[in-house]
Amino acid sequence: MARGVRSHCGSRMPYSPRNACRSDVRAIPWMLWTIWKNRNSLLYAEVQEFTSMLVHRALEESTLWNELNKVEQRDNQISNDLGVPGKWVPPAPGLVKCNVHANWRNDRYLTGGAWITKYHRGDVGVHARNALIPSPDRLSAEMNCLLWVLRSLRDLRLETISIGFAVIAFEVESRGSNKVATEIAKSVLRDGRLQSYLALGGPSWLHDLIQTEVALVDS
Known part of the structure; x- marks a missing residue:
């Protein structure tokens, strides 16, 4: 070496x-x-x-x-x-917040995509991960990831999030307030986890991080 x-x-x-x-x-x-x-x-x-x-x-x-x-x-x-909060901020009661991240490297690699839903007390609903087709640039990768997320949420009948349903809101998130979705998305390319999946709750390997955000809501 x-x-x-x-x-x-x-x-x-x-x-x-x-x-x-x-x-x-x-x-x-x-x-x-x-x-x-x-x-x-x-x-x-x-x-x-x-x-x-x-x-x-x-x-x-x-x-x-x-x-x-x-x-x-x-x-x-x-x-x-822009004054974006550095920590995760809960949604209003009755709404579900969906954090999204697209991990793009270049136009030759797959894009790692992930999303996770949380309620106003910080407890996790569901999360998903996917290896998306290569995109020519970061913006295209993020748009492809967003379309995948919206389709998934629509299929799950989450009516307070999906476009075309009752309510939808987009918020600018800092890196610090979007850590869970970011880590799940990065695991696609970093760890070679190319199998897409959908699961209840959060991933076990991010349990401590999720609980930290729950504690912030309760404090």
């Missing part, structure tokens, strides 16, 4: 934190994850890739993630400038 990193940096010096390229240092977690996946492929599918390809893919995914992270930081700044 060190040889691959030195080659990418264009330096013949021994690898160390002082002379390593910043982008390559940030790529180390992706390299470890790629090596782990390649190990599993070798053990279970008897497929072995060249080291150079593994390093190239890890560097590419790291660069992509860092670029997306810059976009998220900029989005957070815009949300703060």
Whole structure:
């Protein structure tokens, strides 16, 4: 791995934190994850890739993630400038709030989509996750995700949310107030969870985060 990193940096010096390229240092977690996946492929599918390809893919995914992270930081700044709450805000009694997130990387990847409904006390109704078709840009991905969400809510006969029914309201949410939907959507591409599903309540692996938001409502 060190040889691959030195080659990418264009330096013949021994690898160390002082002379390593910043982008390559940030790529180390992706390299470890790629090596782990390649190990599993070798053990279970008897497929072995060249080291150079593994390093190239890890560097590419790291660069992509860092670029997306810059976009998220900029989005957070815009949300703060607009005065959008940084924490989840409950809906009015009698309404159901649906948090939505589309996780878009580029026009070659699937888009991770997720939504979760909550009532005014913070308790979860249902949530869903899906791997949506690739979209040419972030806006198209978000619109495709929104259409999927509205169709799902309509099929569930949630009459206080779905378009064309009794009531619908769209709210601007900050990253901090939309954490649950964001984490579910990101799990599609991050963890390779491409199987779509719909389930009552929230996902067990986000139980603590959901309970934190419930506590905020009760406080």
